[in-house]
Amino acid sequence: MAGPDDDSDKTEEPTQRKLEQAHEQGDVIKSMEVSTFFGLVAVTAVVGLTGSGMTGVLLPSLRGLFEHAADISVDGGGLRRLYLTLVGGFMLALAFPLVLMALGGIVGSLAQHRMVFSWKSLEPRLDKVSPLAGLKRLFSPESLANFVKGLLKVAILGTVMTMVLWPERDRLDALVTIDIARTLSVAKSIALRMLGFMLVLMFLIAAADYFWSRYRYMHRQRMSLQEVKDEHKQTEGDPHIKGRIRSLRMQRARQRMMQKVPEATVVVTNPTHYAVALKYDDTTPAPVCVAKGVDEVALRIREMAKGADVPIVENPPLARALYASVDLDEVIPEQHYKAVAQVVGYVLNLKKKPSWRS
Template sequence: MLAGGGLAIAIFAGQIGVQVSNNLSVYLANAGQIPADAPNLARVGRDVVTGLLSWLGLPLLLLVVAALAGSILQAKPVLTTEKIKPKFSKISLTKGFGRLFSSQSVMEFTKGLLKLAIVATVVILVVWPDRDRLDTLMTYAPADMLDYVKVAALKMFGGAIAIMGLIAAADFLYQRSEFLKKQRMSRQEIKDEHKQTDGDPQVKARIQRIRMERARGRMMAAVPEATLVIANPTHFAVALKYEHQEMNAPVCVAKGVDEVALRIRSVAEENGVPVVENPPLARALHASVELEQEITPEHYQAVAEVIGYVMGLRK
């Protein structure tokens, strides 16, 4: 706004001065010839108002453009009717007094006083050196008087704009810092958000545990149908199923380590499924094959020998 006002004075002050001088000279020169009745006074009033609007229209438009530009530079404009809708829930004396005496209100009031003090200081610094000329200013010719006023106004606006620009920059940085601070979330808020988006970790762990138990139950139920179990004494066990006419290669129906491996061996022995101890092959199969998947080609030969050995025992 200050920059717009200074620019308006710099551009239009001379033209406005000339127009004002010309119009006043017409009325002053013909003051005795203008009837003082109501119609003529109304016409004179209309002429004066029209003249003022024609002189001040462009400067005022420049001020409006400057105000809009300042608002747009500070924040992206958003067109909405939400703010003008009446909401009686917002009418609260307690909240009103709280906002009135809040730290933000005190800060805004302090900034307003500081701006007023700065403008007043600039005016004093500009006018005070020429205080002796003010007594004789009325004796100047109109053009000289307007030139003096124009120069003084530009000095005042220039000084005010420079200082207010620094304050505006500092205020912008402060407001941005406060906004970012308000946008930060606490650790608890981050945890709550993760719970809302990803679910409660404890619930997810419990669900995962239930799924694993069910999968293990299905796996144990498939052990009695296995062709054989390849294991080392205690750590690994892999149950394979192979049907010569139906399968291209043996399929892993169960596997596990430690307690699960012991359970697989126990179920296999209870149901008459052969258990062959081959530690290297058991570890290799456990690491390379997934449940319900065929063994990899690199283990065909070793597994075929074990299956052949089991078939020979059955015969």
């Protein structure tokens, strides 16, 4: 017998309602590599578009530091002033880039799923503090895959950095001998080149990780056949109840139809299998079908017509044609006017009433 954690019976793709419920609980497709990629895009944009502005903010502080390094006091007060000056300059220069990076992470999340607000993940759960559950998560196949993926990403990005920086090693050594403004310009050029290579590789990594995360998510949301049936009952209603309701509606409609039979002008029969009750008066351009049926229903129509003294005329071809071509409370089709006129005229002549086609 399958245990509670056995997913072997979950063979059905998740329904839209299942996915909506998972989204409401905060369970969504989430690839950290996609968010990292968009954050890297923001960093590249910051370096490329606002590098000069950052340089302008940092340059005075760095130039003063390097040019007057020998004059800087190293006592407690001097180091404190130096620290505040450098930190203030860096925070001012990095404020806008950090905001863009945060927006890049948000955009990365919204690119994978729509916005969600859920307190489900913050609810206290025993499995979050259970050492055994923690060990299971630590040595799970998914954790192992994330570990291997992290090592691979570090190796790839490390290789890219080495390929970009190694040819510039002599140029980097010489940076200490040139003006600080020139140093920042060279650093910006090298950083942009390195970020360009990293963007291409991170795009490939993020795309692969997103499709893997989507596959894992959809597999996790799979449902058993019984779950699909239960959900269908909840959303569409129990088929047995729906069938019962449909049966009751048909029964009530048939009762209303039978109540109109005594008002009919004539009933055309097959003579036993079909019966169509027609009503004609001065308010309609042609006779109207007020009741029709086959077999048992046709028998009841004939019995009610006899009880109400409604004339019954046997005309098998006309009865079948009317049954097939006219619905309840509708005027008969024009192609049957002549045949019906003969029947109605015959009945009305018997009752000494004027015929509709006379």
